[in-house]
Amino acid sequence: MFVRKLATALALVLTTAGVASAQTPTRIQQFNAWGAYSYQSNGGKVCYVLSVPKEKNPAGVDHGDVFFLVSQRPGQNISYEPQAMMGYPLQESSKVNVVVDGRTFVMFTKGNSAWVENAAEEPALVAAMKGGKDMQVQAKSRRGTATSYSYSLSGISAALKQIESCR
Numbered sequence: 541m542f543v544r545k546l547a548t549a550l551a552l553v554l555t556t557a558g559v560a561s562a563q564t565p566t567r568i569q570q571f572n573a574w575g576a577y578s579y580q581s582n583g584g585k586v587c588y589v590l591s592v593p594k595e596k597n598p599a600g601v602d603h604g605d606v607f608f609l610v611s612q613r614p615g616q617n618i619s620y621e622p623q624a625m626m627g628y629p630l631q632e633s634s635k636v637n638v639v640v641d642g643r644t645f646v647m648f649t650k651g652n653s654a655w656v657e658n659a660a661e662e663p664a665l666v667a668a669m670k671g672g673k674d675m676q677v678q679a680k681s682r683r684g685t686a687t688s689y690s691y692s693l694s695g696i697s698a699a700l701k702q703i704e705s706c707r
Contacts, residue, residue, distance in 0.1 A: 568702055572695030576702040584615025587706035589699035593677070593689035601685060604628050608677060608691055610666060612706040620666045620700070622647075624654040629682040639676040640668040640693075654679070670697045 568576040568587075573594070578587040588611035596603045604627015611621050622645075624636050629652050636647040636654035645665045647654035656662045669675060675691040 569699075570695075571698040571702070573692040574695040574699035576699045578703070578706065581613075581615075583613060585706055586615075587612045587703035589696065589703060591691055591696075593691050595690040597688045598685070601687065602627075603687065603689075606689055608675070608689075610669075610700065612703055614707055620662060622656055622662060622665050622669075624677050624679070626652045626654075626679060626681075626687075628652060630654065631680040631682050631684060634680045637676075637678045638665060639678070640665070640672040640674075643668055649679075666700070669693055670700065 563580045565577045565579040568578060570576075574589050574591045576587070576589050578585060580586075588609050590607055590609040593606055593608075596606065605625075606627050607625045609623050609625065611623065612619055613621075622638070624638070624647060630636070630649040632649075634649050635657070636649060638645045638647060645661055645668075646657045648657045656665060670693075672693045675693055677689040677691065679687050679689075681687060
C-alpha cells in the first residue's frame with residue numbers, strides 16, 4: 541500500500557513540476573516516515589523528500605492520495621521548497637495551514653497543491669519540521685470540506701541530509 545502511494549506520488553511530483561521528459565525517479569533511501577528521491581529533468585537533477593499522512597480527517601471522505609514533500613532543484617536555484625499535494629482540487633483562493641509545534645505556516649493554493657505563501661519562511665518551516673515530532677496540515681477542498689492531515693516527522697532530518705548535496 542505504501543509503495544503504491546509513493547509510486548503515485550512520484551508521478552504526481554513529475555506532473556506538477558512540469559517535467560515532460562524526466563526520467564523515472566529513483567528512491568535513494570527510506571528514513572522512517574520520509575523517503576528521499578531524485579530524478580533528472582531538462583533543468584538538471586531534482587531531489588526531494590516525501591511522506592504520506594499517518595491520519596486523514598474527516599474519516600468518511602475520499603481524500604485521494606495526499607503527500608507532503610520538500611524539493612531541491614539546483615538547476616532552477618530552488619532549495620528546500622515545501623509543498624503539500626492533495627488528492628483533490630483545493631478551494632480557489634483558500635489557504636493551507638501547516639502547524640509544527642504550535643507554529644503556523646500559511647500556504648497559497650493552486651489546483652491540488654500548496655506552497656509557502658511567504659517564500660522567506662520556507663527555511664523556518666523546514667527547520668521546524670527538522671526539530672518537530674508531528675506536523676498538521678489543514679486544507680479546504682473545492683467543495684468546501686475542511687480536511688486535516690497528521691504527519692510523522694520521524695526521519696525528516698536524515699532524509700533532508702541525504703538530498704542536501706543534490707547537484
